[in-house]
Amino acid sequence: MSEKRTISLPVILLVFLLMTGTSCHVARYVWWNFANINDYKKFPVDSIPSSDKPHSFQVNSDMEDIDLPDSGYFEMKRLGPFLEQHKTVAFLIIRNDTLYYEKYFGKYSRESVFPSFSVAKSFVSALVGIAIGEGKVKSVDQPVTDYIPELKDPLFQQVTIRDLLEMRSGIHYEEGYSNPFGLMAKFYYGLNLKKYTLSLKMEGQPGIKYNYQSANTELLGIILERATGMSLSDYLAIKIWQPMGAEYPASWSIDSKSDRQIKAFCCINARTIDFAKFGQLFLDKGIIGSDTLIPSSWVSESLSIQTDSRDSEGFPYSYHWRVTEEGDFFAKGILGQYIYVCPEKKVVIVRIGKKSASISWARFFRNLSRSL
Numbered sequence: 001m002s003e004k005r006t007i008s009l010p011v012i013l014l015v016f017l018l019m020t021g022t023s024c025h026v027a028r029y030v031w032w033n034f035a036n037i038n039d040y041k042k043f044p045v046d047s048i049p050s051s052d053k054p055h056s057f058q059v060n061s062d063m064e065d066i067d068l069p070d071s072g073y074f075e076m077k078r079l080g081p082f083l084e085q086h087k088t089v090a091f092l093i094i095r096n097d098t099l100y101y102e103k104y105f106g107k108y109s110r111e112s113v114f115p116s117f118s119v120a121k122s123f124v125s126a127l128v129g130i131a132i133g134e135g136k137v138k139s140v141d142q143p144v145t146d147y148i149p150e151l152k153d154p155l156f157q158q159v160t161i162r163d164l165l166e167m168r169s170g171i172h173y174e175e176g177y178s179n180p181f182g183l184m185a186k187f188y189y190g191l192n193l194k195k196y197t198l199s200l201k202m203e204g205q206p207g208i209k210y211n212y213q214s215a216n217t218e219l220l221g222i223i224l225e226r227a228t229g230m231s232l233s234d235y236l237a238i239k240i241w242q243p244m245g246a247e248y249p250a251s252w253s254i255d256s257k258s259d260r261q262i263k264a265f266c267c268i269n270a271r272t273i274d275f276a277k278f279g280q281l282f283l284d285k286g287i288i289g290s291d292t293l294i295p296s297s298w299v300s301e302s303l304s305i306q307t308d309s310r311d312s313e314g315f316p317y318s319y320h321w322r323v324t325e326e327g328d329f330f331a332k333g334i335l336g337q338y339i340y341v342c343p344e345k346k347v348v349i350v351r352i353g354k355k356s357a358s359i360s361w362a363r364f365f366r367n368l369s370r371s372l
């Protein structure tokens with residue numbers, strides 16, 4: 001989506017009226033329209049410092065373009081042209097702890113900052129595991145109301161942290177990106193995220209039905225901040241970002257400068273190489289060097305198929321990760337943002353795009369990783 005646009009007078013008047021009224025999130029939606037890869041510039045942020053000891057992957061000395069496997073799935077023979085045609089702006093492959101392939105398109109480079117969108121959910125899941133390992137959260141079976149007693153619907157007393165992680169909470173929430181008056185638009189564009197979150201209502205019994213909802217992750221973010229006594233951004237920096245050797249600083253978008261509620265369900269803004277390090281950390285069972293950053297038992301539990309939950313493409317969903325029957329796993333965000341891990345081949349793939357381009361990227365990565 002281009003940043004330049006021609007705005008009609010009626011739209012300008014609508015935006016003005018909304019901005020001066022109570023529906024600021026509607027005005028922002030109308031003005032900014034759908035999410036794009038420049039969204040990290042739109043919102044205030046909490047800063048996440050880089051590591052004092054950045055980790056560097058070994059680099060493949062022969063980083064040529066890659067032949068695509070002759071599987072019938074690929075309509076082109078070379079990886080670079082395929083990626084460019086399908087709206088990719090950054091793509092890298094880590095193989096055997098080596099930077100095997102790295103490619104940027106258009107104006108983008110290794111220095112470019114990209115929003116993660118819902119890839120951030122997998123980071124939140126990792127932080128839940130760390131908090132449980134530290135004893136700051138008792139277990140995934142603890143009721144959410146132990147930390148958020150303000151939730152008014154009595155059914156919330158039956159909702160557990162596990163229900164939130166598995167997207168089986170029974171909350172009334174529509175994950176719709178095209179409705180400017182819906183809860184998703186309010187969560188993404190609104191200026192008082194905590195108020196919206198604490199006003200949530202229940203729709204059905206928890207633990208019964210999978211329903212992908214960003215509200216679940218926002219509740220987890222509030223739980224983590226109350227359990228640890230730290231902001232979510234600081235907890236991420238201290239427990240994961242810096243000790244995993246992040247090369248660059250990052251940020252996490254917040255709702256407003258006054259309320260400073262982190263958008264836990266999305267919006268970690270970082271460079272591609274550091275997203276890859278998070279994937280590598282999970283490939284290595286939460287361990288880097290001699291240090292265990294994420295309990296290995298949590299990594300295994302997070303990536304186990306535990307329920308009948310399936311996402312829109314039919315992939316099993318567990319603890320804010322998608323997993324495959326072959327043992328691969330991945331974090332996914334809109335516009336086709338991915339961290340994909342193939343343990344069998346010791347491969348981590350990161351893709352950042354302007355659009356998903358109607359490609360089943362996870363299946364593409366599955367075939368690509370096994371051809372390397």
